[in-house]
Amino acid sequence: MEVSIDKAPIGAMKILSCYHEVQQILSGKMPVPRTMEFFLSNVCNHACAGCHSRYMHKSEDQFLNFDTMKDVVSDFAELGVEGVEISGGGEPLMYPQIIQAIAYMRGKGLKVGMFSNGTLLTDELAEFLVQNLLFLRIAFDAGTPETYRKIHGRNDFEKLIGNLKTVIGYKTRNGARGKAGKGGPRRSSDQKFGTATVGAKYLVSSKNWQELAQAAELAREIGLDYLQFKALRASKFTIGGETLDKAREVARRAQELSNEDFQVFGSLEKTKPIGRCFLNPIHPVVDAKGDMYLCAFFHHRKDSHKIGNIYEKSFPEIWYSEKHYEAFRSTNPKECAIFDCPFHEAATLARAWIVENRKHLEFI
Numbered sequence: 001m002e003v004s005i006d007k008a009p010i011g012a013m014k015i016l017s018c019y020h021e022v023q024q025i026l027s028g029k030m031p032v033p034r035t036m037e038f039f040l041s042n043v044c045n046h047a048c049a050g051c052h053s054r055y056m057h058k059s060e061d062q063f064l065n066f067d068t069m070k071d072v073v074s075d076f077a078e079l080g081v082e083g084v085e086i087s088g089g090g091e092p093l094m095y096p097q098i099i100q101a102i103a104y105m106r107g108k109g110l111k112v113g114m115f116s117n118g119t120l121l122t123d124e125l126a127e128f129l130v131q132n133l134l135f136l137r138i139a140f141d142a143g144t145p146e147t148y149r150k151i152h153g154r155n156d157f158e159k160l161i162g163n164l165k166t167v168i169g170y171k172t173r174n175g176a177r178g179k180a181g182k183g184g185p186r187r188s189s190d191q192k193f194g195t196a197t198v199g200a201k202y203l204v205s206s207k208n209w210q211e212l213a214q215a216a217e218l219a220r221e222i223g224l225d226y227l228q229f230k231a232l233r234a235s236k237f238t239i240g241g242e243t244l245d246k247a248r249e250v251a252r253r254a255q256e257l258s259n260e261d262f263q264v265f266g267s268l269e270k271t272k273p274i275g276r277c278f279l280n281p282i283h284p285v286v287d288a289k290g291d292m293y294l295c296a297f298f299h300h301r302k303d304s305h306k307i308g309n310i311y312e313k314s315f316p317e318i319w320y321s322e323k324h325y326e327a328f329r330s331t332n333p334k335e336c337a338i339f340d341c342p343f344h345e346a347a348t349l350a351r352a353w354i355v356e357n358r359k360h361l362e363f364i
C-alpha cells in the first residue's frame, strides 16, 4: 500500500504534535512555547504596500540589543523551546549581528527559521543561511519586475531572483535535492542543516493576483522547495467579489505546478476563530523593542496582548507572570478574526482531536 505524505512544511496538522502542550494549557498551566518568534529589526529596506508592520519602521529602537537577545535565547534553550523564527517587524537581514545571532541560537541547540525579503543576501550570507537555517522563507509577491516594484516600493526583483539562485546553488553544492541536485541524498528527519528548505511566500492582493501562477512557475524554475500563498487582509488592497473568484482560478493553476520537488499550497479564503484562543502560548513573539506579545499573529498589537518587556524582566519571569495568564484569558475572538491567523484552522483540529479527544490519542 502506498502512503501519501503531505510534503509541505507548513500546515494546520502540525498542531497535533503539540498534544502535550495543549493538555497543559487545558489544565491551566503555561507550557513552554514550541516556537519563539523574534523581530530582531524594526527597520526595513523595502516599503511594501499593505505591510502591517510599517508603523514599527519609524520606531527609534531599531534593533534588539545583541546581549539581551543572547540572554533571552539562553532562557529559551534552558526552558526547552525548540524553534526560533526570525521575522519582522523589519527586515531581519538588516540586523547588524544577524550571523552571530543565528550562530548563537544554533550553539544553544535551537532550530532556526527565517522570513526575509531576500534582497540583502550576499554570497557569504547565502552560504551561512543554507548551512544554519532549517528554513528560509522569502517574500516573492510578484511574477514580474514591474509588479514587484509596485508592491515592494523598490526595483529589486532581478536582484532577488539572482540572490535566490545563489542560495539554491549552495544548497545543491551541499547535496540537497533541487533542480540541479535531483537524485542527491534525501534529508533525514533530524540532520537537516546544510540544506535549509527555501520557499517563497506570496501575499495575494489587488496588485498581484494575476501573477500568482507566473510567480510559482518562476519559483519552480529557480529550484525553490515551495510557494505558499495567502490573501492580504485588512488593507485597501485586499481582494473580494469577482476579483477573488478570478484569483481563485489563478491559484488553482498555480497549484497545478506542484510536482515531486516543488509544492504550491495556500488559500485565499478568510479563516475564522472558533471561540477564544487557547493556542497562543505555543508561539509568542519578542519584538525589537523588547516587548513580548501573546502571539506572533496578532498584527494590530493591542496593549492587552502585551505581556512584558525583556529589558525589564527575564523571559521566565514574563512567561509565568499573572499578567500573561490574564492576557491569555482575555483574548477577544473578534480581534483575532481581523487577520487569517494560522491558529484558526489549527484550533479547529486541536479542539476536535485533543480537547474533545475524538481520536482517543492515548491509544495508538
Ligand code: SF4
Pocket (backbone or CB within 6 Å): 273, 277, 278, 279, 280, 294, 295, 296, 297, 298, 331, 335, 336, 341, 342, 343, 344
Ligand atoms: S491572533 Fe488570536 S487566534 Fe491567532 S494565535 Fe493570536 S490570540 Fe490566537
